[in-house]
Amino acid sequence: MTRVWDAVVVGAGIVGAACARECAAVGLRTAVIDAAGVGGGATAAGMGHIVVMDDSPAQLALTRWSQQLWRELAPELPSEAEFESRGTLWVAADEEEMREVRRRQQLYASAGVPSEILDSRALAEAEPQLRRGLAGALLVQSDAVLYPPAAAAYLMREAIRMGAQMLPPQRVTALAHGRVSLDNGSQLSAGRIVNACGAGATDLLPQLPIRKRRGHLVITDRYPGFVHHQLVELGYLKSAHSIALDSVAFNVQPRQTGQLLIGSSREFGAEDATINHALLRAMIERAESYLPRIGNLQAIRAWTGFRAATPDKLPLIGPWPGDATFCLATGHEGLGITTSLATARLVAAEITGKASEIPAAPYFPARFLDASRLAPAATLYGEAVRG
Amino acid sequence: MAEPESIALTVDEIVVRVSPGTTVAAAALIAGSHTRLSIAGEPRAPLCGMGICFECRVAINGVPHQRSCQILCAPGMRVTTGRELAIR
Numbered sequence: 001m002t003r004v005w006d007a008v009v010v011g012a013g014i015v016g017a018a019c020a021r022e023c024a025a026v027g028l029r030t031a032v033i034d035a036a037g038v039g040g041g042a043t044a045a046g047m048g049h050i051v052v053m054d055d056s057p058a059q060l061a062l063t064r065w066s067q068q069l070w071r072e073l074a075p076e077l078p079s080e081a082e083f084e085s086r087g088t089l090w091v092a093a094d095e096e097e098m099r100e101v102r103r104r105q106q107l108y109a110s111a112g113v114p115s116e117i118l119d120s121r122a123l124a125e126a127e128p129q130l131r132r133g134l135a136g137a138l139l140v141q142s143d144a145v146l147y148p149p150a151a152a153a154y155l156m157r158e159a160i161r162m163g164a165q166m167l168p169p170q171r172v173t174a175l176a177h178g179r180v181s182l183d184n185g186s187q188l189s190a191g192r193i194v195n196a197c198g199a200g201a202t203d204l205l206p207q208l209p210i211r212k213r214r215g216h217l218v219i220t221d222r223y224p225g226f227v228h229h230q231l232v233e234l235g236y237l238k239s240a241h242s243i244a245l246d247s248v249a250f251n252v253q254p255r256q257t258g259q260l261l262i263g264s265s266r267e268f269g270a271e272d273a274t275i276n277h278a279l280l281r282a283m284i285e286r287a288e289s290y291l292p293r294i295g296n297l298q299a300i301r302a303w304t305g306f307r308a309a310t311p312d313k314l315p316l317i318g319p320w321p322g323d324a325t326f327c328l329a330t331g332h333e334g335l336g337i338t339t340s341l342a343t344a345r346l347v348a349a350e351i352t353g354k355a356s357e358i359p360a361a362p363y364f365p366a367r368f369l370d371a372s373r374l375a376p377a378a379t380l381y382g383e384a385v386r387g
Numbered sequence: 388m389a390e391p392e393s394i395a396l397t398v399d400e401i402v403v404r405v406s407p408g409t410t411v412a413a414a415a416l417i418a419g420s421h422t423r424l425s426i427a428g429e430p431r432a433p434l435c436g437m438g439i440c441f442e443c444r445v446a447i448n449g450v451p452h453q454r455s456c457q458i459l460c461a462p463g464m465r466v467t468t469g470r471e472l473a474i475r
Binding site for chain 1: 426
């Protein structure tokens with residue numbers, strides 16, 4: 001006898017774990033399948049920065065809501081999730097960037113996100129390791145930091161406690177029309193299939209408008225008190241959001257252990273996990289240009305991970321017009337940790353047919369489809385979205 | 388009485404005299420001290436003695452995370468064990 005699930009979540013990263021927990025919470029018979037267990041992939045590779053971003057109104061709405069959900073959940077998180085309300089300092093190098101600081105402060109205020117403008121002197125007092133002569137910064141106090149693999153493990157434990165089943169690790173070979181085929185030859189039967197495979201989502205659905213965007217991170221030994229906030233250059237917006245070019249940006253995060261995570265890089269077309277030493281060097285030199293003494297610290301590891309990037313920098317959440325049994329939860333690029341909880345709420349609302357708490361349409365995958373070309377064959381919309 | 392060629396250094400403010408060629412790890416042992424503290428606060432001591440395990444880290448003259456088994460004692464050295472130090 002084949003068991004029929006209401007929802008089969010494919011992928012047990014932080015997004016899949018959050019989706020499983022939310023589906024179980026609303027009473028859906030939920031199963032989760034992943035080839036490698038909970039919290040691998042980008043969940044284990046990323047920084048764990050819970051951050052409000054405002055590239056578009058839809059991005060601001062999703063990150064702000066999800067950040068609130070994290071803050072509500074924080075008291076329940078186990079200590080190994082290392083949740084800390086560190087705050088982000090968006091560092092402005094010059095007057096042009098200070099104008100951007102003021103613009104953002106007003107925008108954030110209108111969205112109900114409190115922030116504070118620091119002038120040059122206040123910034124030097126807050127972070128004495130920063131180079132002299134910076135123009136100032138925007139402090140977003142409600143931004144936070146956590147350790148994503150531990151947070152994902154917690155979300156999955158909660159999902160299981162609420163009745164979800166974590167199936168034994170098994171690679172998914174195909175999914176379509178309510179059937180999930182596994183490497184061992186068996187099949188799962190599902191009312192809805194949630195594709196939460198991050199940058200791997202295209203392995204099963206090649207027509208998705210997702211490209212792997214490789215990133216590098218470095219972690220240092222423990223140097224408590226070296227910096228106090230997550231420090232990000234305001235120029236990050238320019239570099240992170242230019243879709244075309246490989247880029248680096250200054251982005252340093254103090255961990256609860258006293259270690260520092262040093263990022264960040266963005267690279268298209270690199271599909272293997274090896275280190276690009278030229279880009280790694282550029283990334284560290286960028287960090288040194290803001291924190292002149294960071295080169296005196298000892299790094300203990302460097303690694304890469306893959307963001308699931310979409311053309312408009314918004315995730316793909318919701319129904320997929322090519323298959324009524326699909327619900328996507330991927331394409332989060334660098335914001336999957338932040339937006340995992342809100343994504344899960346949207347997914348659960350979609351599956352149960354309930355109204356979502358924020359408008360869900362901006363994240364619908366259908367926005368990339370040319371409806372006139374959808375009709376006859378699945379291969380057509382592959383062309384339509386690849387551009 | 389110490390040998391004329393002995394080297395004096397401090398380990399956590401304890402004065403230690405050693406022969407030339409003595410590693411800082413040995414000086415820490417002579418002082419009766421552990422080396423680093425683990426993330427959970429457990430005291431650690433040299434394990435491999437050849438610079439691989441990183442258990443022997445101490446701060447030397449204010450520079451944290453030095454592998455004491457790979458560094459020889461020098462006159463007036465200040466060795467600090469047990470905690471990670473911020474670079475100032």
